[in-house]
Amino acid sequence: MSRARWLTVGAVVALFGLGVLFARPERLEVVGSPCEPLAHDGDPWIVPADELSGYCEPSGRARPGKRTGVFELVRHDELSPVSADFWDQLDTTFFCNEAVFSPDKVVPRPAGGVGLELVAADHGDKPYLSGSIATKDLDHARFTHGRFEIVLKPPRASGVITAFFLYRFDPWQEIDVEFLGRDPTKLLANVFYNPGEPGDLYNYGYRGTPVLIDLGFDASEGFHAYAIEWEEDEIRWFVDGRLVHARSHGRPTPIPHLPMRLHVNTWPCCSEELAGPVEAAALPVSAEVRSVSISRWHPPPLVRLGRLFDAEDWREDAEWIQ
Numbered sequence: 001m002s003r004a005r006w007l008t009v010g011a012v013v014a015l016f017g018l019g020v021l022f023a024r025p026e027r028l029e030v031v032g033s034p035c036e037p038l039a040h041d042g043d044p045w046i047v048p049a050d051e052l053s054g055y056c057e058p059s060g061r062a063r064p065g066k067r068t069g070v071f072e073l074v075r076h077d078e079l080s081p082v083s084a085d086f087w088d089q090l091d092t093t094f095f096c097n098e099a100v101f102s103p104d105k106v107v108p109r110p111a112g113g114v115g116l117e118l119v120a121a122d123h124g125d126k127p128y129l130s131g132s133i134a135t136k137d138l139d140h141a142r143f144t145h146g147r148f149e150i151v152l153k154p155p156r157a158s159g160v161i162t163a164f165f166l167y168r169f170d171p172w173q174e175i176d177v178e179f180l181g182r183d184p185t186k187l188l189a190n191v192f193y194n195p196g197e198p199g200d201l202y203n204y205g206y207r208g209t210p211v212l213i214d215l216g217f218d219a220s221e222g223f224h225a226y227a228i229e230w231e232e233d234e235i236r237w238f239v240d241g242r243l244v245h246a247r248s249h250g251r252p253t254p255i256p257h258l259p260m261r262l263h264v265n266t267w268p269c270c271s272e273e274l275a276g277p278v279e280a281a282a283l284p285v286s287a288e289v290r291s292v293s294i295s296r297w298h299p300p301p302l303v304r305l306g307r308l309f310d311a312e313d314w315r316e317d318a319e320w321i322q
Contacts, residue, residue, distance in 0.1 A: 030062035033214035035189070038078035056211050056245075064235045069231065071147045071295040072238075080112045082133060086114045086141055090132040090265075098128055098268040098278060105131035107286070115200050115286035118160060118267045127280070133166075142168075143257040145297040149227035149238075150177075150264065155285035157181040159278030161269050161289040164226060165297035166260040171195060171202035173256035175235060176210075181275035181285075184219040185232070186212045187226070188233035189237045189245050193254040203274075206251025213237070213244050231297055247264040264289055265292055 014216040035056040075086070082089060089103035105117045116131030123129055135141035143166065154162035160181035167174045174192035190210035194202035219222075227238040235255060238243040247255070269275040 004075050017319065020221065022033075024035075025066040028065035028067055028246070029241045030064060030244060030246060032216060032239075034247055035064060035211040035213045035315045036186075037190075038210045038212065041221050060064070063246050063248060066234060066241050067236070067249070068231060069299040070298055071229070071297055073293065073295045075294045076291065077293070078112050079108075079114045079133075079289060081108060082106060082114060086136060087133050088136055090134055092132075093126060096270040097129040098126060098270055100124065100126045100128075100263065101132040103131075104130045105129055106133055107131070108287070113288065113290040115288050116162075116264065117284055117286040118155075118157075118266050118268065119284040120280045127183040128268050130265065130267050132263065132267070135261045137261060142261055143294065144257070144259045144315075145230050145295065146261055147227060147229045147233065147293075147295040149225055149293045151223050151225050151290040151292075152219075152264075153221075153288040153290075154179040154184055154219050154222045154267065155181055156184050156218070156286055157279070157285045158276035159268050159272070160266060160285060161275055162222060162266040164228075164264050165262075166228065166230070166256070167263055168258055168260040168286075169203060171200050171258070173202075173258055175228055175230060175256060176262075177237065179219055180221075180275050185215055187219070187237070187244070188212055189214055189238065191235060191247065191253040191256070193252070193256055196257060197282070208247075211245065215239060215244075216269070223288070229297075230256070232299065262292070262294065264292070270281060270301075 037056045079081070088246055089106045091102040091103060093100045100116065100123045105119065107115045107117055109115055118128060118130040119234065120127060121129045148166065150164045153163065157182060162179045162181065163176060165174060165176040171194035172192060173194060176188065176190040178190070180186065180187040180188060189212055191208035194204070211266045225240050229236040229238065233255065235244060235247045268278040
């Protein structure tokens with residue numbers, strides 16, 4: 001075979017190989033109302049909202065999502081019962097939580113799923129008890145990138161937050177879906193990020209801008225599916241399969257890159273500005289969880305191939321976060 005023909009055959013084979021490796025991103029349009037930015041807090045490293053554009057436009061334009069790779073379902077859990085091999089029923093609390101979490105406030109429901117109950121009950125210096133579950137702090141229950149979906153009905157109750165989120169500490173990183181009980185017609189999306197690798201004590205600095213997204217319905221009146229899709233360069237939030245918010249390439253907050261546990265809880269918040277006053281007379285209330293589904297993300301072949309030759313992270317050159 002002549003040299004020219006060999007070159008032609010080689011070119012065809014190379015193009016075929018690239019075609020196999022190339023996967024065109026799936027463009028997803030945001031459906032629904034534009035988001036509403038909330039005020040930044042005063043911690044260090046905050047990028048003011050007016051210095052960034054494209055993640056929450058007041059004009060109503062919304063950044064589309066670009067889904068890449070494949071999401072592989074690894075667990076669909078109806079929490080009947082709550083598996084002790086995969087879930088912890090927490091007995092802790094945290095700053096600004098006016099309750100202590102108690103395993104007996106994670107209550108099985110006859111039709112399946114659980115209620116995360118919030119009741120008035122003195123416990124040390126806290127006036128309330130509430131329910132919280134989290135995937136175990138073990139390799140098989142920590143996740144780096146994936147799709148996380150819950151079928152949930154949060155309560156309508158002033159001062160009460162219901163949350164479905166990924167979280168880690170040392171360094172602190174987090175991706176949130178939250179409902180403010182005083183107005184469950186909106187979903188709050190947020191990202192927290194601190195740099196470093198596991199064990200680094202960066203837990204004080206970089207927080208993304210929280211945004212409120214109008215759902216078009218009252219979430220407390222029925223069950224709906226809420227999902228987070230987390231890839232290396234993009235995070236997307238979904239409601240009943242519709243994309244409602246997307247953030248790409250770390251704007252306005254760097255995208256978490258370390259393994260995190262998945263949490264679901266309901267709790268009374270110390271911030272009346274954010275959540276309104278807690279009304280003890282309105283308790284007990286509960287967040288009803290019907291199921292949780294978890295999928296791991298596998299990047300496209302070309303992305304995996306590129307990592308063999310270029311290990312750089314976009315954070316290295318992102319001057320806006322230095």
